[in-house]
Amino acid sequence: MTATSDVSSHAIARARWRPAEIAFWILAASCAFLFPSRYLIMTDIIRLALFTLSLDLILGYAGIVSLGHAAFFGVGAYSAGLMALHGIINEPVIALVVAGLIAMALGLLTSFLVIRGVDLTRLMVTLGIALLLEALAERFSNITGGTDGLQGIEMQPILGLFAFDMFGKTGFFYSLIVTFLLFLLARRIVNSPFGLSLRAIKNNPLRASAIGVPVNRRLIAIYTVAAFYAGIAGALFTQTTALASLDVFAFERSADLMLVLVIGGTGYLYGGLIGAVVFKMLQELFQTITPQYWMFWIGLVLVVMVLVGRERIHRWVLWGPNLIIRQVFGRKAVVAVPESDAP
Amino acid sequence: MTTLFTILFDGVAYGMLLFVLACGLAVTLGLMNFVNLAHGAFAMTGGYICAVLVNNSGWPFFAALPLAFVSAAAIGVLLERTLYRHLYTRSHLDQVLFTIGLTFMSVAAVDYIMGSSRIFIKLPAALEGQFDFFGVGIGRYRLMIIVICGLLTVALQLILARTRFGSRLRAAVDDPRAAIGLGINVPQVFAFTFAFGCGLAGLGGALSAEILGLDPYFPLKFMIYFLIVVTVGGSSSITGPFLASLLLGIGDVAGKYYVPKMGPFVIYTIMIVILIWRPNGLFGRAAAR
Amino acid sequence: MTIALETKGLEKSFGGLKVTRDLSLKVEQGARHALIGPNGAGKTTVINLLTGVLKPNAGRILLEGNDITDLAVHKRVLRGLSRTFQINQLYADLTPLETIGLAVSERLGRGGDWWRRMGTRGDVNQEIAETLGSFHLLDVMNERTATLPYGKQRLLEIAVAIATRPRVLLLDEPAAGVPESERHDILAAVAALPRDVTVLLIEHDMDLVFSFADRISVLVNGAMLVEGPPDEVARDPQVKAVYLGEAADA
Numbered sequence: 072m073t074a075t076s077d078v079s080s081h082a083i084a085r086a087r088w089r090p091a092e093i094a095f096w097i098l099a100a101s102c103a104f105l106f107p108s109r110y111l112i113m114t115d116i117i118r119l120a121l122f123t124l125s126l127d128l129i130l131g132y133a134g135i136v137s138l139g140h141a142a143f144f145g146v147g148a149y150s151a152g153l154m155a156l157h158g159i160i161n162e163p164v165i166a167l168v169v170a171g172l173i174a175m176a177l178g179l180l181t182s183f184l185v186i187r188g189v190d191l192t193r194l195m196v197t198l199g200i201a202l203l204l205e206a207l208a209e210r211f212s213n214i215t216g217g218t219d220g221l222q223g224i225e226m227q228p229i230l231g232l233f234a235f236d237m238f239g240k241t242g243f244f245y246s247l248i249v250t251f252l253l254f255l256l257a258r259r260i261v262n263s264p265f266g267l268s269l270r271a272i273k274n275n276p277l278r279a280s281a282i283g284v285p286v287n288r289r290l291i292a293i294y295t296v297a298a299f300y301a302g303i304a305g306a307l308f309t310q311t312t313a314l315a316s317l318d319v320f321a322f323e324r325s326a327d328l329m330l331v332l333v334i335g336g337t338g339y340l341y342g343g344l345i346g347a348v349v350f351k352m353l354q355e356l357f358q359t360i361t362p363q364y365w366m367f368w369i370g371l372v373l374v375v376m377v378l379v380g381r382e383r384i385h386r387w388v389l390w391g392p393n394l395i396i397r398q399v400f401g402r403k404a405v406v407a408v409p410e411s412d413a414p
Numbered sequence: 415m416t417t418l419f420t421i422l423f424d425g426v427a428y429g430m431l432l433f434v435l436a437c438g439l440a441v442t443l444g445l446m447n448f449v450n451l452a453h454g455a456f457a458m459t460g461g462y463i464c465a466v467l468v469n470n471s472g473w474p475f476f477a478a479l480p481l482a483f484v485s486a487a488a489i490g491v492l493l494e495r496t497l498y499r500h501l502y503t504r505s506h507l508d509q510v511l512f513t514i515g516l517t518f519m520s521v522a523a524v525d526y527i528m529g530s531s532r533i534f535i536k537l538p539a540a541l542e543g544q545f546d547f548f549g550v551g552i553g554r555y556r557l558m559i560i561v562i563c564g565l566l567t568v569a570l571q572l573i574l575a576r577t578r579f580g581s582r583l584r585a586a587v588d589d590p591r592a593a594i595g596l597g598i599n600v601p602q603v604f605a606f607t608f609a610f611g612c613g614l615a616g617l618g619g620a621l622s623a624e625i626l627g628l629d630p631y632f633p634l635k636f637m638i639y640f641l642i643v644v645t646v647g648g649s650s651s652i653t654g655p656f657l658a659s660l661l662l663g664i665g666d667v668a669g670k671y672y673v674p675k676m677g678p679f680v681i682y683t684i685m686i687v688i689l690i691w692r693p694n695g696l697f698g699r700a701a702a703r
Numbered sequence: 704m705t706i707a708l709e710t711k712g713l714e715k716s717f718g719g720l721k722v723t724r725d726l727s728l729k730v731e732q733g734a735r736h737a738l739i740g741p742n743g744a745g746k747t748t749v750i751n752l753l754t755g756v757l758k759p760n761a762g763r764i765l766l767e768g769n770d771i772t773d774l775a776v777h778k779r780v781l782r783g784l785s786r787t788f789q790i791n792q793l794y795a796d797l798t799p800l801e802t803i804g805l806a807v808s809e810r811l812g813r814g815g816d817w818w819r820r821m822g823t824r825g826d827v828n829q830e831i832a833e834t835l836g837s838f839h840l841l842d843v844m845n846e847r848t849a850t851l852p853y854g855k856q857r858l859l860e861i862a863v864a865i866a867t868r869p870r871v872l873l874l875d876e877p878a879a880g881v882p883e884s885e886r887h888d889i890l891a892a893v894a895a896l897p898r899d900v901t902v903l904l905i906e907h908d909m910d911l912v913f914s915f916a917d918r919i920s921v922l923v924n925g926a927m928l929v930e931g932p933p934d935e936v937a938r939d940p941q942v943k944a945v946y947l948g949e950a951a952d953a
Binding site for chain 3: 074075076077078079080081082083084085086259260262263264265266267268270271274275277278279280281282283284285288289292
């Protein structure tokens with residue numbers, strides 16, 4: 072039956088690798104050789120990209136607005152830091168996974184609060200949890216080092232083979248590989264029936280349950296997965312910088328994260344990656360103008376983006392590249408405008 | 415026993431202050447389902463204007479308070495007419511992003527103009543210190559707060575219950591579409607309420623400099639408090655937020671006194687317990703719109 | 704005859720307002736049953752009670768003899784009770800293919816599969832193709848739902864409900880707002896629903912009701928006024944009074 076094969080090919084098409092995607096990752100990897108003196112900032116960008124990817128999973132795909140995603144980042148960061156500091160788990164990759172799992176457990180625990188109620192309740196709960204953790208970290212400063220943070224973290228070589236070097240080359244490749252692997256996993260997830268059900272929930276939760284989707288169970292699942300991703304991002308932060316201090320939980324970190332995601336666009340996975348690059352460039356630019364008042368510029372960018380309309384800005388930005396693609400390759404634009412938000 | 419009363423007294427003062435700060439937010443939420451995370455910025459504005467008038471221009475404290483209200487309300491109405499009103503139909507995400515943006519800008523702007531350290535407002539001598547009331551230490555300033563905020567609360571309740579504007583507002587909160595059908599100019603009601611709420615926040619900001627501390631990070635520090643008040647209290651009436659504010663104020667003061675090391679956790683625990691128990695808030699509507 | 708869907712003494716009130724009063728309804732297996740009533744009679748509340756969006760204050764709901772009163776919305780769907788929506792509640796950003804695919808995956812219990820890509824299961828694909836085909840949606844299966852003509856959206860509305868393989872289907876005003884030119888397709892789709900699916904039609908449009916239903920219940924002020932075969936209901940003086948009254952108001 073040809074209709075069935077049509078259905079199959081259309082359904083799979085969404086999950087197929089596009090040339091632009093492959094180009095994106097080749098470009099990302101080649102940055103290692105293009106800018107060998109800038110490993111630290113590039114590692115910074117990759118970490119932020121992974122963290123944003125985590126937010127995209129819940130915000131872009133499931134429509135959960137979070138004001139406190141830094142909670143999971145912070146838990147991952149401290150877990151990794153404490154494990155390295157006290158020699159609990161010395162091998163970075165295992166420690167990374169364990170840190171992710173700890174954040175994941177917290178995600179599972181708090182997801183039951185987050186799925187209850189409306190957007191406003193979610194804002195309060197997510198923000199409250201991050202603040203609660205920050206206060207806990209401050210209270211137990213004998214463990215966390217308080218405002219000074221964890222001191223004297225020394226990282227062992229990755230897999231016992233690759234030692235972290237002072238130029239950050241190892242850290243860069245380590246972060247890039249971890250992020251790429253987790254990206255592949257996220258890509259699988261969002262193109263699966265599970266991912267489809269998330270998009271349906273975001274579009275219309277009432278309707279989703281009316282065709283048999285267990286809405287709460289799906290939201291709990293993705294929130295937990297996103298917590299794992301954020302935990303890994305936090306652990307990467309500690310492992311590549313040998314730092315973990317109270318500000319990993321800060322509200323500004325959660326708010327910046329939203330900005331990064333909306334700059335890049337929600338709901339197509341690359342938003343976080345592209346947003347991270349643009350965000351860091353903006354940061355460099357504004358910090359050369361007025362270093363202390365970075366917050367003002369972030370605020371201005373947020374306000375302008377919303378007033379002009381996020382989708383409109385993305386259309387403007389994509390107009391050039393899509394025109395070239397149409398002219399040169401004679402095919403439809405590859406990068407579509409991201410999906411609209413749920414009403 | 416007397417400490418208990420002192421804590422109760424301080425807690426009530428704190429709670430009433432929170433109510434004046436946050437009730438405007440509750441109404442705007444109920445009316446337009448608009449999430450305004452920048453509400454604290456209006457409070458901060460009122461506080462700083464009062465501080466400048468009193469400390470630098472030598473105004474009497476009680477003359478500066480109304481001006482804190484008026485100026486915050488004026489800024490509120492200006493922003494409502496120029497920016498906010500474009501966002502009522504947008505997604506909550508857009509509203510959150512926009513108002514966080516405004517908050518950040520206000521924080522940085524105040525930091526730039528006024529410096530980052532905490533400021534104090536010079537109080538008249540009559541308001542300083544405390545007096546003894548049957549063995550209970552009563553802070554004069556806190557007593558004044560309870561009086562002012564108590565009067566405001568009663569006045570608000572009367573306006574809502576007795577006046578024509580109040581009945582329109584209640585109709586609009588109840589069902590905006592039906593209210594438009596009844597010929598109520600909902601955008602106008604909303605603009606007015608928004609401005610009034612901002613004014614109250616500004617007044618609250620001026621009053622809170624002494625108790626909560628006023629610095630450029632005020633809007634961020636107290637965002638969670640405002641959110642708790644409106645989510646726990648619900649937005650269908652002002653009684654809910656009022657009771658939620660008192661609960662939060664007393665809980666916070668008592669927590670900081672009895673378990674000083676765990677002080678900040680008390681309110682979060684209250685918040686989480688209430689949410690598990692009543693996901694739509696203590697006084698919220700059964701079904702969310 | 705076996706009873707497919709039954710309510711016993713269903714009550715629902717909002718605040719002090721009783722919107723459903725002591726509603727006892729029996730829908731027979733394979734029936735084409737219509738629930739009609741003037742505006743404000745509480746038809747939508749009945750649907751919300753049946754599907755589990757609202758919880759009744761009193762009374763029970765039985766699906767094929769099993770009590771489903773306390774089941775969550777999605778669990779009722781998996782038990783075989785589906786509905787369509789009066790106003791469009793489709794996924795604007797999803798394609799018809801994805802919408803149907805989701806319903807089929809969930810019914811097969813594969814909706815939580817996070818590792819498998821969409822489109823890789825032959826049985827799912829075949830069922831999607833059959834459903835799309837029987838509702839004339841194959842040609843638009845890969846377009847965003849929001850861009851489809853309204854008539855196609857209404858068809859998809861019914862198609863997605865059918866894709867959950869219901870034994871009882873609640874049709875909430877299937878032809879509401881459909882332009883005259885596309886109306887025929889909808890009516891044909893409704894008429895072609897499999898006979899083994901019990902249908903409860905909630906409708907305003909009397910032509911549709913009388914051409915389709917073999918049994919009619921009339922709801923007024925949340926309570927059952929009359930129930931019987933169409934010709935009997937049409938002759939009933941109480942029903943006439945209600946509808947004439949409404950016509951006089953309008």
